[in-house]
Amino acid sequence: METIRTIAWMKEIAREARQEQRIIGFVPTMGALHAGHLALVERAKKECSPVYASIFLNPKQFGPHEDLSRYPRPLEADIDKLTIAKVDGLFLPEAGEIYPHDFSTYVHVEGLSERLEGKTRPGHFRGVATVVLKLFEIVQPHYAYFGRKDAQQVRILQQMARDLNLDVELVVCPIVREADGLALSSRNTYLGTEERRAATVLYRSLKAAAEELATGARDSMELRRTIHKVLEKEPHARLDYVEIVDAETFEPVVHVRRRCYALLAAYIGKTRLIDNMLIEPAGDELHVEL
Numbered sequence: 001m002e003t004i005r006t007i008a009w010m011k012e013i014a015r016e017a018r019q020e021q022r023i024i025g026f027v028p029t030m031g032a033l034h035a036g037h038l039a040l041v042e043r044a045k046k047e048c049s050p051v052y053a054s055i056f057l058n059p060k061q062f063g064p065h066e067d068l069s070r071y072p073r074p075l076e077a078d079i080d081k082l083t084i085a086k087v088d089g090l091f092l093p094e095a096g097e098i099y100p101h102d103f104s105t106y107v108h109v110e111g112l113s114e115r116l117e118g119k120t121r122p123g124h125f126r127g128v129a130t131v132v133l134k135l136f137e138i139v140q141p142h143y144a145y146f147g148r149k150d151a152q153q154v155r156i157l158q159q160m161a162r163d164l165n166l167d168v169e170l171v172v173c174p175i176v177r178e179a180d181g182l183a184l185s186s187r188n189t190y191l192g193t194e195e196r197r198a199a200t201v202l203y204r205s206l207k208a209a210a211e212e213l214a215t216g217a218r219d220s221m222e223l224r225r226t227i228h229k230v231l232e233k234e235p236h237a238r239l240d241y242v243e244i245v246d247a248e249t250f251e252p253v254v255h256v257r258r259r260c261y262a263l264l265a266a267y268i269g270k271t272r273l274i275d276n277m278l279i280e281p282a283g284d285e286l287h288v289e290l
């Protein structure tokens with residue numbers, strides 16, 4: 001696997017691949033790779049050649065009091081994982097390559113960026129949208145692969161792609177979970193033993209709501225209350241938000257009828273984790289995807 005550190009070189013490689021009529025797949029990440037990232041790579045490999053991944057710990061999507069400085073950076077292990085996964089190239093730029101000192105242009109997807117994650121993390125999605133647009137311009141992918149774990153992020157990026165007429169299709173992949181239901185996340189490494197056990201409460205609370213949906217419940221308040229109750233019983237957990245939102249607008253819904261997400265964010269100790277479930281109408285029934 002080739003490691004590409006400059007924008008000029010990455011653009012050149014992508015330009016050649018496009019000239020040869022090849023289909024470029026792209027998996028952007030912040031590193032500390034786990035099976036969730038590798039599932040995106042695997043899907044990309046099935047649909048595209050070449051497949052490029054990027055590792056860039058984007059400073060612009062972290063708030064001043066967030067975990068940028070302690071975010072895990074196991075670069076050698078990451079490179080091994082991508083090599084084994086047969087990624088064709090790793091785009092690995094320095095922060096100064098992406099943001100020269102006079103950098104001053106940002107992408108802001110209005111409305112969608114202010115709610116939920118955007119409320120707790122002001123400026124977060126502006127940082128995400130800006131870097132992803134830059135990465136798209138550099139890597140020139142036909143298809144880019146994202147996890148449903150960050151449902152609001154991918155919805156915002158889809159809006160950006162639509163609004164700015166980008167020639168890239170975003171592919172949304174399922175959430176990869178540990179055997180006990182915890183969604184894989186680079187931040188799970190922050191959890192101590194007790195916290196790791198407690199962290200399954202996000203999944204358990206969503207599962208409780210899913211069970212209630214299966215018995216016919218459709219009222220958002222009721223479903224949110226169920227999620228609250230499960231979380232309240234876990235002393236290591238502190239809820240940030242739980243919302244049932246329309247999958248398009250990310251506005252709260254009163255009744256679950258259309259395609260929706262149940263989204264939640266909670267602190268386990270000092271670690272902030274997010275999770276969600278997708279609720280889709282399937283005939284007269286609802287199909288739930290955790």
Ligand code: AMP
Pocket residue numbers: 028029030031036037039040145146147148149150173174175176177183184185186
């Ligand atoms: P990150 O490195 O956290 O920026 O994540 C890079 C990509 O991997 C994003 O599209 C995430 O949504 C996706 N991702 C992270 N965790 C998971 C997971 N557990 N399952 C599926 N995709 C994931």
